[in-house]
Amino acid sequence: MRPPPAILPPGAEVLGYTVEHPLGQGGFGTVYLARSAGQPFALKLLHLPGVGERVEREVSILLKLRHPNVVGLQGYGLWPPGAPQFAAIAMEYVDGRRLDVWADEENPTARQVARVALDVARALAASHAAGVLHRDVKEANVMVRASDGLAKLVDFGIGDYEGARGLTVDILPPGTPEYRAPEAWRFFRQHVHSPGAQYSAGPSDDLWALGLVLYGLLTARKPFDGADDPGFIEAVMVSEPVTPHEVNARVPRALSDVCMRLLEKTPETRTLSALAAVTELERVLGDADATWDVPLCDAFREDTATTEGGRDTEDRWLHAPLYRPRRGKRAPLPAGSTPTAPGTPVKSAPKPRRSSPPWVLVALLLMLVVVGATLLLRTPRVTGRSPARQEVAPSGESPQADRAAVPTGPKATAAAVALPATLQEDSATVTTPSKATQPLQLPSKPTKKGVAVMARAVSAAAACTALACPGPQVRPPPPPEPCPVGAVKAMAKRGIDIGDKQPARFATGDPRIISIGEGPVEINLIGRWKGLPGNSIVSGRSIVRDRVYARLTWATTPQGDSFPVCFDVFAEEGPRGMAREAGEDSPSRARIWTTAYVKAVAEFE
Template sequence: MHHPAQFPPGHTVHGWRVVKLIGAGAYGAVYKVEMNGIHYAMKVAMHRGTSGDEEKSDARLKRELGCLVHLGHSNIIAPRAHGRWPDFVSGWLYVILDFVDGYTLAEWVEKVHPTAQEVVRLFIKLSAAVDYMHGRGVFHRDLKLNNVMVRASDNEPFIIDFSAGDYTHAEDLTDAPLPPGTRRYRSPEASRFLRENGDDRDARYEFKVTDDVYALGVCLFDVLTAPQPASDSVKTPVEGRMMPPDPRVLNERVPGALSDAVMRFIARKPENRPPTAESVRRELVALTKEMGPEWVTPLHTLTAKPLLTPATGTDEAVKRMRPRRGLLLGVLGTALAAAALVGLFASKQAGQESSATVSGEPSVQRDAGTGAPLLVVAPQGDAGVPLGTSVVSPAPVASSPGVALPPQDPVQKESPSVKRAPIVANSSESPAMKAPASSGGRAEFLKKCAAATAAIALQMGCPGSSQVRPGPSECPDEAREAMFEVLRILEGQSVVVTIDKNQPGAMSQGGVFSDGPVRGIVRDGIRELPTGTVLMGRVWTGGGALLARYTEARLPDGRTYPVCIAIGEKGAEEAEAGPTPGTVSFNRSMYGYVVKEWP
């Protein structure tokens, strides 16, 4: 019998045929399913109601169902059925929902390049839906870009994921001062309550209409100011006592009237915000009468992006596109310049052992959509990262033979007008090398760094070649062979991983993480990757997010294989700021996905 996190394609649950896994979190897994030729979404609780799990996933999915049955709005996801599997009494709870063939709101911004006029129309519908739910006694409590889907065919928005939601007279599931939610979208008054009552486990914050209004305002702020909200987690900070800059200051394409309205929606004091989502809707409707070219011009600079298939994000034809000759010449020149820079650094480093410093020199990058090489010069401005922060490169990490470490990006700063494209290491180059431990070997290693190309320097772990988290790239052939041919694991299968073996705990428990090597352990495994398997990898914590990649698995019987296991099926996961600079707070355990390509 399959666990809810591991339903394979073709598996049936009371007649609903599983097409594929869409995603999984601490509380449940979501699948695309089919019945009678119609596609739906199926959400399954991670634990049975009688399991006593700390996450209370069964109770939370039941709460989500309770929220949805109170609602019936064209812009709120609709439930169609529910049940328990495999038996109706003690089985895993599942809920069948409408399937939205489209994108999250964050992805929609990147793929559609909307105008201010289109954004206003979309948020008019969202604010109407939020006001409707409030009128029915329901609070969402976790409104954010990833909890809004936009249908690809007509740009119709849908509010999804009520797992943190609440409704009148619902049972209290929260054992902390604040309800579940996402820190960035938490209202200032809720954050203040947590600061004042964080040590009082009996204190409970009374969630209000203005909390959801604030979160909706932050969503609009991000759509207007973040050109790549899905692929780049670095956004202008909105938390704290001080107001963020006006959207028009961050993006001159934002109309002034719209910029002013957003600042009212996210005012620090609730009495200075619109009192209801209906008030937000009316303000936005008034803006539809505004005229001028700034309302019909795309809000963000257009970049060469492929036409992606909704819900999959793939296009094989784009992968086969050949870069232009001029860009190739630029890449060659930049690679030589990068090698020279590494050589200069090596000559200084050979005489003294010190921490690597951040360089603002040009770096070879590739367009996030086409894969074509780009020459991007990192500016000296700040793009929302707190001033004074820096990243220090750790010592090179050695791996077992045949285990390739994930490629790493050079550190760079960017302004809102410069988009970050991930560096993709040349797969034809030699695999990662070990850095000698002796002082003489260290000098020899640095000389090799000086002679290496930029791509090889990244793979070797040379000083100055890290520490910004890497972008998408292919999993090494050795790891693919080990996973899919030797161990016979299916792509997309997941296991529950304790991210850092030294911080054991459940998904509901928080840990503190920083950049560097990590040793994880499989907490809830499968036959091919059993519980107790040790995973060797690396963690990146830049930009208020956590990315963990494991490249080696040591099974309980002692066998060791190269692997590609990622925490976060779609890349870096949003995290909260840690107690010290450079750290983040994140779940101690999370789902690790077997991947063919690093997300």
């Protein structure tokens, strides 16, 4: 069996648990929905050579914690028996949504947010009382249960507890950089050149992260920003964030104050303990009135902007109030538009758009008509069909490619089952072109009728701009995320520098077009790095947007050595991600060219 992420088929048996489908994956393993005796469980498989003692640390932590707001441990073992390669941790399955997805889809009220924050604070209070630190409190590690809205803290994979032996030699413990407390960054700056210096995280670090989570829930924004990493770190250490109540007037002032006390710059002035945070949140909830039951953000409707008054002059247009952030269920899209896949992350702080005044629309209309007509008149004569890259059927794939690419057609068998909305996973498929997908022939020359069509199209576009007609939805690139823990260090150890590129391919055999789905993906390395030879396999997940992105987090050499990596995929022509080829309009699948480049990065952009 390959090192992780282990892609187990539905029906696979692991220590008495029957796998149904993956729920998520990381650099060292994969979490599956599995069943035992008819009951659902979250089955976490961790690659033993990669995690070392950390798997025992996670199990020890979960054994110490029994609390309604902490995910519960159900069992633990090594697998396969006799020659184990994985640690299998069976945990309570939380049927619900990640906190960030819940907030985006539900558009919660202040009362709902306070209750969720109270649940997380209670989980931290119980953890700290047991001497346990989570060290990675963030939205992705909180699940909101669908049945009753109860929040549970999950994933203690990089947690720590009193008396435990240190597992890292880095100056900062593992964690998500965006959620590190100011005192951690101050220690880093002061001791970066001090050999052997190590920052010791404490309960106040978890409380700081809770404050960041609460701020985002209340405002749909991040409290700190910077043009680059040093700028962001400086802002965390020095800048005072705008209070949630000032950012969003719907945030009750009392709840805003609770959040700001969690974001004090020093542990001494910050909320003293998780138990104190529980007390404060219970107090403000006890005093809550009807204003706490209004959704914190505008819904996705056209009548919810917070602007007031007309915009019939340039001055009013330039100084019009901004839009409030929007959350909640999207309205059904018009026919022909591309829907966003359920659970797709959205940026928490969308930049507002301001409507243009009438004189701007008129000028824009005239300019577009002139430019469109000029371009049509200058279109060169094209005879025959433009040369296209040939699509061929698969031939001679390796066993790895057999898992990643299967023929499509009436007799094709599905290679993966459908997954929850938060993570759709389908294996790549290779397709043979049909006559219907041959490149279109271009007309030999433009006609006057074409200019008239262009003018009508521009006029319709301008009219829709004035009337707020819905248009096709543009799906933005995926949001940034950190590399797997230890990936940058592992790459440097093997001579892979940040920014290095090597050619790779999504499927073995001649270059061709394949159909790829959103989910697990494997890419074969063609080039050679010092510590990562050709024919190595790098795996991760694909993300289908207007381009297809692949974030690769694990590498396996032909000799069987494996380690975490942080590779982004670039098209041959240069941009990040792969261009979508014609013939596939699905929001969760796309056709792409198989050859690409993988680039070592310090974080996923």
